[in-house]
Amino acid sequence: MLFDYQEFLDGIDREAYHEGEWQWEEDGYTVTRTYTYSAPGCHDSCGVLMYTKNGKLEKIEGDPLDPCANGRLCMRCLNLEEGVNYADRPKWPLKRVGARGENKWERISWEEALDTIATWIHDNLDAKGLGRESIFVNHGTGRNISSWVPFLGGACLGTPNIGAIGFSGYSCYLPRTCGTAAGIGDFPIVDASEGHADRYNNPEWVRPDVVVIWGCEPLRSNADGYLGHWLVACMQQGTRFISVDPQLTWWGAHADYWLPIRPSTDLALALAWLNVITTEELQDKEFIEYWCAYYDELKEHVAQFTPEWAAKICEVPADLIRDAARFYATAERGAIQWGLAFDTQVDSIQLCQTVSNLMSVCGNIDKPGTNILVRNGFEINPGYATAQLYCDPETFSKKLTVDLVHPGCTQFIGMADCDAVNRAFETGEPYPIKMFWSQGANGISCSATAAPRVHKMLEKVEFCVVADPYMTPTAVAYADIFLPLKTTAERDSMRVWWTPLRAMKAVSEWYEAKSDEELIVALGNKMNPELFQKRWPTLEALLQDYLDVGFNLYDPETGKSYKSAGRSKAGMIEVPDVHTDFWKKHHEDGTCSFKSLVEDKCGYEYDDFCATYRKYEKGMLRPDGQPGFATPSGRIELVPFATFGAWGIPPLAEHVESLTMKRWMEDPEYRAEYPFICINGSRSYEFFHSENRQQATMREFHPMPLVKVSTQTAEEYDLKEGEWIWIENTEGRCRQKVHIDPTLNPNYIHAEHGWWFPEQEPAFPHLYGTFDCNINNLTASYETGQGGIGNPLKSVAAKIYKCTDDVNEPSPGEVVTKLGGFRDDYVATEPFAWTHDNTTREGGRF
Amino acid sequence: MKGILINYEFCTGCHSCEVACKKHLELPAGEFGIKLSETGPFEYAGKTGADHWEWTYLPVMTKACDMCEDRTAKGKLPMCVQHCQAWCMYYGEVEDLAKKMDGSSRCALFTR
The missing domain is CATH 3.40.50.740 (Rossmann fold)
Known part of the structure; x- marks a missing residue:
């Protein structure tokens, strides 16, 4: 192992980086030691040294003495000066x-x-x-x-x-905070030592043995106050990985197990993992005995959800599901890193609760190298x-x-x-x-x-x-x-x-x-x-x-x-x-x-709360100061009868398909018309959602929106790398440029979100080109899962075709801003024209 | 002789080294002091687990790289090393860096 945190700390020339000073003069610049919190930016806040001259930001670098990011900065922050000094930035009301x-x-x-x-x-x-x-x-x-x-x-x-x-x-984050609060009472994140000012040197901290990266690409997204590269530091210290993602990510290519499940079938996989863990007795019996409630009810419920059952839904082999479940559950210290995909499906609230159960039944709660419970400092x-x-x-x-x-x-x-x-x-x-x-x-x-x-x-x-x-x-x-x-x-x-x-x-x-x-x-x-x-x-x-x-x-x-x-x-x-x-x-x-x-x-x-392990033993979680969790019973409620009951959500989880996916699987004509599941919204290093498009350096690296297609799809449709194509379904269409991904399942495409072109015409119908490339021309509102939580926006059906002159007009910008839109038959509370339902559950309506 | 050691087993291709360098050297679009190369992704037939896929990034130092002479003279780290998010770059005497390579993961050692 080359990674050596102490060697890194010892190697920093503290005088050169002005340790202990918040501001100083250097080579004609005023240098300020501070943190960024956008705009433009992200969810995180990394320690930086800002170099200014005459009240203008000239350059920026990471602060090696900051324990959060250790001076390591992403390309967007390194390029902050271009965003701050963008010439066309509005100057007054x-x-x-x-x-x-x-x-x-x-x-x-x-x-x-x-x-x-x-x-x-x-x-x-x-x-x-x-x-x-x-x-x-x-x-x-x-x-x-x-x-x-x-x-x-x-x-x-x-x-x-x-x-x-x-x-x-x-469909962002709230499902996870609520879904996990229902059972655990607090929010779990992977322990990469981020709670401690002395980080990887902290005497109590131990790196996780196995981390599951699930519906998430933390390197690119740095979502939810979490720097994804912390997990690369863990990998260097021996952590092994499971990737659950329809797409191959860097994690999938470096993982012991990659489970490329069909989009939005995560709950079926999670239920099958619980089935494996409970039937093979891989659970943490002592932790469950002392700290959890309703284990027997959970075990009885998941008995029906075998890996073979999930394999048909998720479209990955049953043995792979079983082996991965064992790999996670038998790790001494396991942890799960979850992402936005948890929030963008109709199973959302129960998925979040069920994956919380995977942490709990394995005792991976609030111990070093597991999912630690955190609150705002x-x-x-x-x-x-x-x-x-x-x-x-x-x-x-x-x-x-x-x-x-x-x-x-x-x-x-x-x-x-x-x-x-x-x-x-x-x-x-x-x-x-x-x-x-x-x-x-x-x-x-x-x-x-x-x-x-x-x-x-x-x-x-x-x-x-x-x-x-x-x-x-x-x-x-x-x-x-x-x-x-x-x-x-x-x-x-x-x-x-x-x-x-x-x-x-x-x-x-x-x-x-x-x-x-x-x-x-x-x-x-x-x-x-x-x-x-x-x-x-x-x-x-x-x-x-x-x-x-x-x-x-x-x-x-x-x-x-x-x-x-x-x-x-x-x-x-x-x-x-x-x-x-x-x-x-x-x-x-x-x-x-x-x-x-x-x-x-x-x-x-830093505050003490996030730095303390086993808070449930120490009376730190409950308002009454007693040991236990901040739940009605004081135990982790593996079946959250009380909380989900109060929220009108069935406490026992069951997988359902979205309206689109149900039709896509059952209606051959619909599937022939729209043969692809269009995943969308995965992030790229250059942009935070719709930000950073003004910055020439970011656009040098990523000039235009990209739609990923498989090698097989590229051959079938005669598509070349970099060619514009239309992506369309019943709701509308947009266009993006082809990127051929040899690892992608031929049934899937992936489109980017957040695009507009600050260099293009602002006025209607063009509107900076935003509707022309907007993947949300194809998504739908009003469809949610239990509790009104979770819209299946990351798994829409779509067809693709070439951008040829005979089909290019009118442009989506023209359609939306001048011609009344793609549809003139919207009915409030109904997502689509092809059904009155807004859920696949019995009755069709929430 | 000074060098930069890249433990590229763990390089994620995040572009931080490229941008950190471009900003420092004030290089125009299309020019780089360090540039990522990408190998893969492709599969190895018959292999499983972490050996199944090849998807490797390796940053390559260009002629424009001076190993941040002006920064290192003041005791600071080269921009790429300082900002490497994947924690896979090291700066120092070539002899020391060569000793740091321990065979546990793939490395490349660059000099000017």
Whole structure:
């Protein structure tokens, strides 16, 4: 083994890298030691050294003294300067002067922009007796946005309706947080020593023996606060791998087992693994005896799900399923790294719960080298539920919830239900959405399933504000007011996602752009001055509040304190003391401040919670301080009768196919017409979702959207590498360039997401080319799984054909923006024209 | 003599070395101080497990590479080594790097 962490630490010239200093002068530059948290960026925050001259970011490098990333940076952060200094970045607020989609703007002041917004809300909502629930606040992912934008929605605009436009089934991360919370009560991540400041040297830490990389490519995605390359460090230290993925990834090529399951059959595989483990007695009997409940019920339930049964569904051999299950279950320290694919299928919530069970029955919970249970450092937890703390209770009671669109389902998520929002836009029921506020999000290019359908919803919205660092297709198409946001280089902000707490310090300026935080202060003092003058009159007060109480509610008059339920979950609870653990640790020593975090602590501080193993033995998980887990019974509930019962979800998991996959398997004519399962949305190193397309260096590496086809498909269709092809189904079509992948199953293709072309024409019908290449022209909204969770967007049916002159017109941009769209027969709550159902379950409807 | 050792068994092809280098040397589009080569993916007939697939990246130093003379003179690491996400690059005296190679995984040692 060449990897040697101590040798790495010993080899760093600490003087050359100015250990202990947060800022210094070097060769005519000011160098600032800080963390990035986008935009542009990702889910993570790596330690960097920013080199500035005259208030301009000139270059950036990783900080070898940062224990999170050890100086190792991805290509996007290394290229940050191109994103920050992009010449066409908007410099000041803009007012639309032409028609929507004409891209004609007039410079206005911040005062005029905020006045216009306040006046519109007063005249068109408040004065007309419409509630603030008629505002929908939309945000993107990454860029520590889920801490700030829901807060803005509730505290500044007073709406409970906050989420992601068109994002049926909450199909990102929320299924995993909720599915695993139901059984375990906390969130598990793979232990690659990330909880410890001394990392791989930590005396308690041991590398995992086996890691399952499942529906995930952590190297490219770095998703969910987790740097995928940590797992390569584990591999060098001896960790072995299983890859569960329809596509061969780097992990599959380096794994002991690669299981190329048919897309969206993960639950069948997970149930079969449980079958193998329970019938072969591979479970951790002691852990189950002491810490789990309902093992016998689980064992009885999974007895029917043999590897032979799963092999037919997953289309991988039964022996491979069995061998891989044994390899994971017999490892002393096993762990599972799960990804977005868990959230993008109708089995989602039960899949997440069932794979949590695979961790639990093998005792791979909160021990070194297993799945450790983590919380946000220092109990700083602003999230969706923060909106509830500051939204008027009567308005909050009108939040758009899942039962409005999927009767029988129960809302248990802080976000507004995505399909209920779709329905409100489409039908005006139970009330119309009059205003669309989009911050740090480019919905129609990226996260909105059924993007042409979402365009129909948004083109008629009465008032639209888009706040973003860049002019985007979403802004050009809908914005009446555009507000320029700062990038990471200009922002004073902080975030915890697990550990450590990290600060990003502004090092440069960009004209009149405001940070997300400055926008909250400005808008809040305009819209809700009574509250903001008292609590958040300034940016400094807002940042201090984040550290002191995490925006939770403390009422000195009544003495009552309330905190939100957490990052994603709904609800608020009364607590004796809302102060964060950071405040409790530092208020007396005078270092509980943003300034101290930046300067004295060099931008970061680890907390004890994530660094502690076996927290369930130590009484660290339950509110009552007793040993056990944060579940109703105090044990891991392998069949979550209580929690799933309360959420209206069957506690025993069963695999079902999506509407499309059921038809694809059973209807030969449909399959002949649409012969491919189109997987989509896998990430590439160059881009974070729809970001980074402005950057010449990223486009040098990845100029155009690529659709992967198998060698066999390329031969059958006479396709050449780099050739444009159309991808089409009943919902619409788009085009991407062929990449031939010799490892791909000939029944599958894979298309990229998030594409637009900042160098191309912004105005309709072109709209930066975003609809022409948008794979969400082929996805559908309103179809979800149990609980209203999980849309099967990563497994749509499609056909492909060459881009020849006779079939190229009209372009998708023309169709969507000028010709009324691909379909004129949308029915609210129904995904497709070919069925009235929105689920394959009995009755066909949720 | 100084060299860069690449434990390319673990190179993931993430492009960080390429971009770190381009930014430092201010190379225009199409020019590289270090450039990834890719072998595979292809299958070995009759093999299983981790020996089944070949999919190997190896960064190759170009004529433009000066091993970051200006940085190393100040005690800093070469840009590619510092930013290697896969933790598979090492900088030092060739003799020391040669000793570091232990036969446990595939390596290449580059010099100017």
